[in-house]
Amino acid sequence: MISRRGLLTTAATTAAAAGLGLSFPPSRASAAVPHAWVGAGDFLHVYDPAQPGGPAEYINDHCLIRANDGTWHLFGITGDMAPPGQGPDSGAEHDFAHATAPSLTGPWTRQEHALHVDPDYYGEEHLWAPHVVEHDGKYHMFYAAGGAEGAAVNLATSTDLKTWTRLPSGPLFRGIVARDPFVVRVGERWVMYYCELAGRGGNHIVAARTSTDLTRWSEPFTVFTDPATEADSGPVTESPYVVRREGWWYLFIGPRGGYEGTDVYASTDPMRFTPDGYAGHLPAHAPEVISDGGREWATNCGWFEHGVHLAPLNWRTAPPIWHTRDNPAVVLGADGRLAAFALDPTGDGMIRRVQTDPGGDAWGDWEPFAPACATTPTFGVDADGQLEVFVLGKDGAGIARRVQKKDGSWGEWTEFAAAACAAPAVARNGDGCLEAFVIGPSRELAHRRQTSPGGEWSGWQRFGTAAGGPPAVCTDADGRLTVLAVGPSREHIARRFQTVPGGGWSEWESAFGPTPCGDAPTVARDVTGRLEVQALVPYGGAVARRRQNAPGGEWGDWEGEFLGWSSMSPTVIANRDGRLESFAVSPGGALTTRRFQTSASGGWSAREDFGGGLCTANPSAARDAAGRIHLFAVAPDGTVSTRVQTAANGEWGDWQPFGTERIAALPAGQAT
Template sequence: MTTIPRRQLLRGMIAGGALIGGVPLLVSASANATPAGRREAGPRWLGAGPFQHVYDPSPDQDHRRYLNDHCTIKGPDGKWHLFSIIGDTAPPGQVPDSAVEDHIAHAVADNLDGPWESKPHVLTTDTGKGEDHLWAPHVIEHDGTYYMFYSAGAPKGEPWAINLATSKNLTDWERNDKNPLFRYGGAARDPMVVWIGDEWVMYYTEVDEQRHHIVAARTSKDLREGWSDARAVWTDAITDHTVSVTESPFLVERDGWWYLFIGTRNGYVGTDVFASRDPFAFTLDGYAGHIPAHCAEIVRDGEDWWVTAAGWFQDGLHLAPLHWRDTPPLWHSPRNPAAAVDVTGAVRLFALAEDRSTLVTRTLESGWEEFGTGFATVPTIGGNEDGRLSVFALRPDASLAVRTQTGDGGWSDWRDFGGPFDAAPVAALDADGRLELFALGQAGESIQRRRQSTPNSEEWSDWERFGDGAGAPPVVAANADGRLEVIALGPGGANIAHRWQNSPGGDWHDWDGSFGTAAGAAPTAALGAGDRLQVMVIEPMGLSLNNRPQSTANGKWGDWRRVTYWIDAGAATMVASEDGRLEAFFMPPGGDVIYHSFQLSDASWSEQEEFGTGPVTATPTACRDGEGKVHVFTVAPDGTVHTRTQTAANNGWGEWRKLDGDPIAPVPAGSAT
């Protein structure tokens, strides 16, 4: 089992099986009540374009290094300067030890997209001055002097310190002789400083005495001393968990609105944005978008806005355009490409093409062919009772469209299907054989439901409100008796809630918000061995993959258990073998390795085993064909699709092979645009 680094063990705040038990918090409108749709007078929505890898700090491929919390600033030489945590990359599936992050790295470039030139480190841990590590440098310029604020940790048992170093040229740095600026508790870190009104304001993260994860603010007139007491400007919905729930705060102002960027969200690689008129008061109600990036930093270069990203598993610095939007960013399905068996019996794939506006489809034997234009998300699939597929995808304006197979394997025209939504819907057949859809409303303010009037029909009910708010698209699965069960991440990731049909095809029970406590991304669910539902979910920041099974078919639920440490943005993909046992596929952040676990005859799970090596961009997709064999699909960073198939139903696995054809968009699992 992977050793958890000290950064996650501080103050004993990780409890084994952290999802055991529940918080009685229902999916609630008041927790995420941002108005949906276009904002005429309010704040803008934020998203990001595709990230480009612009700097690898590794001296050679045998000595891979990572950057983490970082900053960029243009210096007096007209060049961009990068300052960052730096460390040695851990082997695939393992996590670096952040306790040995004891240097601040430095690199320079003429342009943000490089090429970057590595320079000597500018600071090294000074244990004689109480520095335990060097984290999260943030540099500003004032009156010709550059100020670097950083987290310095503390000797064991001491409160953590925020320290300062200064420079005139961004190369030679001198520590402030009155360090530390302040100490607090066991989690004061990730400082960011900005001028507001007539004073300097430092934003940083803390865990307060009530074990709330907060972004705190302190003020000063001179940057060097006299920092005020802290006040909370953001309190996370998640409490009593790892110190890494709230990270890397970054603040920008535009048109009278303040935007606070906070990680980690949707697993390790993700940042949420919250807007407010008051730079000292941010809440979930101000949700303003999502950036698929760890430790996101915002950079303005003239009229251009950019976002930089790094992290333990990212191999250096990444850069993307920051998008200021009139509508919320759209969530991609975590299953890319989408896969299912169509009415002809062929395994068929659907994906967003490399241009990110065209949908394409293929079978295993054919190449990719155009399926539709003017789309913005990875599609989702619903299987009709008669075997025909229905494909759902969002257009850039967040409207939903559907295209359905005909009996001979052809396809209908695209038709409008409602909206606006944040994500394409999930689908399941109810006990009556009708497709039911569940979709995340715009800005996450609701979950919407729609169903076929009769099995295989082109007539559907109207969309109706099914839940008052969620933190990610919901999932749906059918019990052994056909009753549907919907499981959703609560606003802010504070809990997992579920709702189920009281009888097959019947009415619905109220939401139960105590299904699971804090989680980091949308769960997955599937019916497995013993006709029992199984749910997988990741802890905040992706610290672990956890599983909860039904105790009996159609019955109550057992306890949560930890499957493995460290998982990527999406929970495990689960697919049933022909004998009903589930196969699960998952990967740690970075995509260097894919893991596999399967249900045993008693419905327990095997130990994880390595199933393939990357790099891959997302949690694998899987489906079972008409012969009972399971097919697994992954996407490499170059957009090529790779597959591995069981040699026979319920049997072992063949070799990986690359599918011929043009590349598709290598969309990260569950990312937003």
Template structure:
């Protein structure tokens, strides 16, 4: 991914959209017509090139069975910073006996040649084989965004064709070439010169050298004026009679969305068919098994995940593992997702002690559960089942003894763990994203153990909703539209009462991730969400408690992997915590005073074992108000760090919590 600019102001967050509920039966029809969805197994690092990073890349298998990797490369930038794309002047080359490695670094395949028609950089190579010749297509920039071609007979020695660029574009890059019927088709990332939308463009050829004029295969609602491109790294494959387009970065920097179509030359935003939690995904079939590779500028090399073709939509996970709350006995309780969809629970041995009992099995679920306290003081745990075909609920039957009932089915198929809100009288409202984001549905508690029927609340949506509570007790729900095209909100007109219509003009475009919400000391809501593709974090604050809103502004220019974790200190100051893609930079940014301005961000990952944090951490609080960060290492080891005192700016060192490896979330995208 090569952004043409980085958003530094929030004026761009003004796109008007709508999040109206689909007509009756529309969601069911969407599911009935679905053929296959795309998800992925956990992602593993299989090649670390050391101090250099990889980005957009290609892999190809030679006749002797050797795999060859080619990709963007340059020296890694300081932690949390995006590298200078102008320094990407070599194409990396590595070989391996299998996709999983071991990979061996080889000499560069190409080095930039300014005398070759003004080459400025070497980006996003794609290699194919045809009649004994290998063709490497790559973006070379320069005057008019050149698309260049080099050839080889052995995958080791490459020669640029003498005729120069195949064509030039506005921002043409990230070529992908595939044979469809009697012609070759090149898909690439581009800006539509007519309306400035980010698009996947394509051209056709019969000889791989001479290419047709440009046509458009996919148009995103975002534009060059308000967002970096999220139509990069296009990859198109056919599976069981349908065509699938993979593009990104979507759902943050490390994320690729999938779209399904019967026509390989036409895809729509409504054709959403899944998500793969890698950057610049390449799709490979090897021996009947499908794989996705990924690599990005913030990351540590080449990543590999097994691709899943499945009958049900992939689930959006919680962005943090575990979830947590304080129980009626003032102890922290943690609910985590372990291996094999196992739900685990750990309970603090005494209030504020920081000591926990061993993880105990608590059930089976598809994601990290949501946990909330109901008006009877009982903990309630909600989560999708393993494949998302039902929403499950488990309730604490006696807070005094910490006894629990069995899991029961609470709702139909869902796409994510639900969000919860609490009415002024203590009744719970549960907001659940439908499968594949087709709708948002709500169910409200009517008595201690009685509930309303499910009702459609809105949608479709591009990520799970979140719930805030106004100072006057009115609930307010925030969600992003499909693809992050807009941010919408809907609020109760009176505390515990009916609801407004959706306002799709709240903001956008934005990253297609769940926003985060906090309350200032005076009760004003603050909403946080990453910019498109994660170039920073935007913030919008209520002008008065329960009232209107100030304009969007930038909270942080650090690239985040998801919306920040938000919590309020005992003195009323909000604290936010955000992690860069790749996990090398975890920062804290807090209000300098209650309801006030924000202090400079401060790194808080010093001493973190293994160096990298797997995903944006969870933030919770002890009964005495001290904040607790819960973060995972890349191998699933849970670590905790606690404020030295309530509202303190100093923190204890990182310490392990439990000896059981937990599941690594995909940091916000469905998988």
């Protein structure tokens, strides 16, 4: 049985579009008309295929089409959901679900399956990724079907969207992978975009073919080349979807940023997209873009999503921002008390809640702390023990900074950076000076540092690389800083480090990370003094880890399968004795998993279910004045739960409500 995640295996034939004599309408876009930045609003759950008393089912790659009578029809891959933290058997996806509704938001009514796999039809093995278009009164369903003779794209037609008849002559074409077809009219021709490989062992690509009648298709040509290759872990180019808007073409492909992520690339040429055309992100798996009611909508579905979700598609003039990983963001204050910071769900500003006593279990009420902000804060602790707090302004309008003195009093907010796309990553050099690293609107990294321990800050300087997200920074055992940044297309993790504590920097090492990387990595120093990096693999099916061979020394190899299905790179925090604890949440948020170092040698425990209920992201973590770790998890409705060690380095209590008030349930990663 062929796995959907392991299908990309054979060689591809590619041809330049110019060599096929193709003609496409000219674009109205020019350098004077910039592309839009693409995102999505809040997703609304609109359809769950599960039946009362029956197994929980999922909808994976899918499509929607409105019939001539105004009824909406949904078709999609379907199957039984696996237990939390596991993926189902994609090779057993043998049916296309079908549902109908009077409007996009429903109510949706489940119908009989639209199509069932037919091994006698030219060796069909599965039914994947249907896409339906209407032409001359007939509906055409294109889908991926596999087969012993190579992956195939097949066609079935219908006049009523209920009864489907396969093309008697067999597959439209075979190819390599020929997966996830999407068909759209471009000028006088139909264009089919689909997933492929540029040869055995070659790069993942989006290929295209053209047709005038929807049954006879040209030879393939490449429209997008992913930096990753077949040897990389999991498919990294899936579910292509192309939209034209105001002279620009937008290619949506995933998974990017884990299983539940899709990146968007803009181009003035529908037959040529590049990673340099990055134009936004959707927190969605296999999204479709639907026009209805005078605006456009994006869908979300997948193995872990309990059906289909719908959100307004946003077209922005400014680049999107990145939320910090921690929500709430929790830190040990200069006065020895933990403080939790979150965004008010009303959008009025940032709120704060503080322990009433250092190391205790009682907390005060939520109280205002800052005007409206775009993200939760990041922190740095000065050499003299002062806490520095950094926040990104509303809509990314610069970074502000505020300092808490050791007596607990606070200074005023001051401007720290005029333009940024995230709150900075901050760490303390071996010479006692804080250093801050930030990603700007152009995705270039910049940094600045204190000119003396606890003192003023220098001006900003470029840091030499473009990044696909905010950097991660950690202090080595000898006081040197190490900075890690995921590549612009998440094709690698790059590393740069100080050559001496508080001194100059190495060149960027672009081959440091797994190729590609699904999410920005997490880095921490363990009980032995060695740095450890944990990073999500592209599809989200595992977490890989890499560790220094000795404190301050060279690095060992990457080890895979450290954690199972995860929505992002783990939250990692050290116990008081230096042993690391690692926490990750599965896609869909149903399972929180924990592993911890068991001894000074750095060995790790087995994975365990750590409870916590449904979470929007990984739990945030901080250690209090007594050395106990506190975890905080946010549910989709904004309620917060906490779980605390009963003693430093010890066992854990149960999850408890963290008050009754709600906070903004922010997704980690890129905001929309």
